[in-house]
Amino acid sequence: MTRVVKKPEVRRADIVEAARDLFGANGFEGTTMHDLMRELNVAKGTIYHYFKSKEELLEAVINNIADESIKRMEFIVDETTGDALTKIRALVSAGRVADNNQDLMQQLHRSTNAGMHARLLAVVLQQQAALYAKLFQQGHDEGLFQLAAPPLETAEFILTSIQFLTDEGIFPWTGETLLRRAQAFPSLVEKQLGARPGSFDFLFPRM
């Protein structure tokens, strides 16, 4: 095979990108290193030159997705002007990881990928919590919220529940269950934040 030499950073990025696509299309366990080397037109050893195991490659893919997600969210917060509630609203509507990773999410819904999924959730969550914490603090300062606990812990608390309970990846919730929960979220969040009733109605947009 014709030998192609690339700069290490480039090759590394190529591998992560291809892995991300394949994991998204076929799942982690459903993707073989052979699939990956064929996709990349690269020998197996090359991949193992950059990642010492498939597991480590998964780690890199997860961080890649998470980093992209958090950057997008930070950008949204920065470009949005207004009070905390306005910023939160903008963030929520654009913040679903699912939207920009449609096929990935579809794969994550297979229970075999629960591991990959849970780990991705955990990383994304920690990053998002820091972001929301700032907004909660702002809202508190603006008199919109009455927090009972530090902003970061409050953000972690709320985000964790919403992510896990709305995510069909780890456990296949039924449609009714999801609806039932979605309807309860506004009240739950308002209560937790001490926000005005109705201020989080946007969490469950009736159509």
Added chain:
Amino acid sequence: MTRVVKKPEVRRADIVEAARDLFGANGFEGTTMHDLMRELNVAKGTIYHYFKSKEELLEAVINNIADESIKRMEFIVDETTGDALTKIRALVSAGRVADNNQDLMQQLHRSTNAGMHARLLAVVLQQQAALYAKLFQQGHDEGLFQLAAPPLETAEFILTSIQFLTDEGIFPWTGETLLRRAQAFPSLVEKQLGARPGSFDFLFPRM
């Protein structure tokens, strides 16, 4: 090998029990079907006679653990007399899945087992939520709580956060992080339930 015939239920239970032990000791991926057949003194085909895949066996193990857990908790609720807060306190102190599955939990702390772990959490959670929902309702009726949403959704919301955020299995939180969160839980829960400040101090017992 000497052939031993058992009643199907017995053999099935034996397999689940042994699998539970081995998964607990070495993790799901760290346990081979060969290990299992050696432990059971049984041929590989026998295991596959009862479970069509390793994956399906995992499912059975998870349900086995979850069932045992929920039965213990239901028993505790039944034998405890008093108001909702008293029952909740009893439940929490005995309800940690970790306590009665020490080595299992230790294994779950390996990120390779995130899948097994997340799925177990999901099942246990759904069962526990139903139980706590009853107590939240009782507390509401007794005037101890002021719920902002239906009891079941409230229970799911709270339990999910606490389980996920205190569990080191999926993402290895640091000790400080765990402490920081534990300190915030009482306030967060009280706020969510509309309970008297201090009534959930038992969630974070200072030593």
Added chain:
DNA sequence: CAATGATTGACCGACGGTCGGTCGAGAGGT
């Protein structure tokens, strides 16, 4: 042109899973 290190691909051992076949036990006939 030598040194470096990126790249190759044949090779390996372990693993999950299959399948043709064996054998014990209970049902039903005599």
Added chain:
DNA sequence: ACCTCTCGACCGACCGTCGGTCAATCATTG
């Protein structure tokens, strides 16, 4: 009580696949 006959629990050699290894090879750089 004894003998079949049938069912399905049980066996284990075998298979294909997969993650991972490594010595050789080749492009690039100084």
